Amino acid sequence: MSTQRWTDLGPRMLSASVLIVISLIAVWLGGIWWRGLISLFCGVMVWELVNMVDTNRRRSARILALVAGGCALASIQLPAPLELFALPLLLLPSMAGFGQMERGGVTYAVFTAMILLAGYGIMALRAEFGLVWMLWLTSVVVITDVAGYFIGRAIGGPKLWPRVSPKKTWSGAVAGWVGAALVGIAFMNVSQVGIGLVGVSIAISMASQIGDMAESTVKRRAGVKDSSNLLPGHGGLLDRFDGMLGAALFLLIAGQIVDFPPGLQ
Incomplete structure (x- = not known):
């Protein structure tokens, strides 16, 4: 097995650890701390997006990032009548x-709307359903990414979408689904919900992979490897949270169609 497959593991783990610690503290505190962090992330991701698709718009990128972050925070702060x-x-x-x-x-x-809607969904999930379900969503997305990274690189095999994302494999994708199912089973046992949570978890895993591939398509068209260089080993926030965007957006839409949490006893 070539060691070159794992050369970025150290920087990836360090960056991920810092992000996880910051995010866990914010999600634990909830309220304005969580909303402020997600709004900040939304603004940064819009800044990265503008710089990717139109490199001549540096000033516009900063302005639109401020608008996006402000709108994200304002949207979740509105009182019930509004x-x-x-x-x-x-x-x-x-x-x-x-x-x-x-x-x-x-x-x-399109991607800015996706970022803002997903950000709103993440903030609303924490506010309406509490810490446990925010941890469930995060766990599904993280295990999908981790299982896909390790199993995909260890086993290899047929590519998922070689023209756009040559490192993604079917073995990694399936490993992500299995990992998500295990997360669903674990949370099903501790939260007294129905078996349907396993199916929702697998669907969330798929949605996170779709979000990942959608962002890869944008980068491919823009001719860039990463959305920015903010995070060593990961690129930018958009690279790190593309899966979460897909997952949160899917949950926001699916929550209007099916009961969530499913089969709550």
């Missing part, structure tokens, strides 16, 4: 960016 005004707030950064972009406007608008 909560539906969160919807235009979440789409405002996408609309504001059209006139600022020389190229990549549609890609920017």
Whole structure:
């Protein structure tokens, strides 16, 4: 087995450890701490997105990042009578960016909407369902990524989408689903919900992989390896949280269709 497969493991683990510690503290505290961190992350990811799709818009990237972060925070802070005004707030950064972009406007608008909606979903999940279910979502996404990384590189095999993401394999993808199912079983036992949580966990795992591949498509079109160089071994926040964006957005939509948590006893 070639050691070159694991050359980025050290920096990846260090960056991931720092992010995990910061995120765990914020999610434990909840409230404005969690909302502030997620809003900050949304702003940074929009900044990375603008710099990827249109490299001549450095100033616009900063402005749109501030708008995105502000809208994300404002959307979750609205009182009950005004909560539906969160919807235009979440789409405002996408609309504001059209006139600022020389190229990549549609890609920017779609992904910015995805970032803001997913960010809102993550903040709402913590506020409405509590710490346990936020930890469940995070665990599913993390185990999908970790299992995909280690099993995919150890076993190899057929590529999932070689034209866009040559390192992703079917073995890694399936390992992620198995890991997600185990997370679902673990949380099913401690939270007294039904077996349906296992199915939801696998679907969340798939959604996180779709988010990962969607971001890889943007990078491929932009001709860049990473969304930025903020995180050693990972690239940028968008590289690190692309899976969480897909998972949170899927949960936000699926939660309108099926009961969540499923089969709560």
